[in-house]
Amino acid sequence: MTELLEQAIIKLKSLPVSQQNAMATMILEELEDEQRWDEAFERSPDALALLAAQAMAEYRAGKTQQLDPDTL
Numbered sequence: 001m002t003e004l005l006e007q008a009i010i011k012l013k014s015l016p017v018s019q020q021n022a023m024a025t026m027i028l029e030e031l032e033d034e035q036r037w038d039e040a041f042e043r044s045p046d047a048l049a050l051l052a053a054q055a056m057a058e059y060r061a062g063k064t065q066q067l068d069p070d071t072l
Helices: 003-013 017-043 045-060
Strands: none
Touching: 003 017, 017 045
């Protein structure tokens, strides 16, 4: 376990049980979400590469435009 994680756990132990449980739930959900993303990327590397190649081809062909945050 890293020193930073140990420090976080020490701080978590000082919280009331309800907050500890809430934080634990958030951490577990985040870990599960990361695992789902990793598995999805592992299952579809060719599809992702194809999408990236298509996006780059559109960019090189001048079919893209800069994103303007003010028009979102």
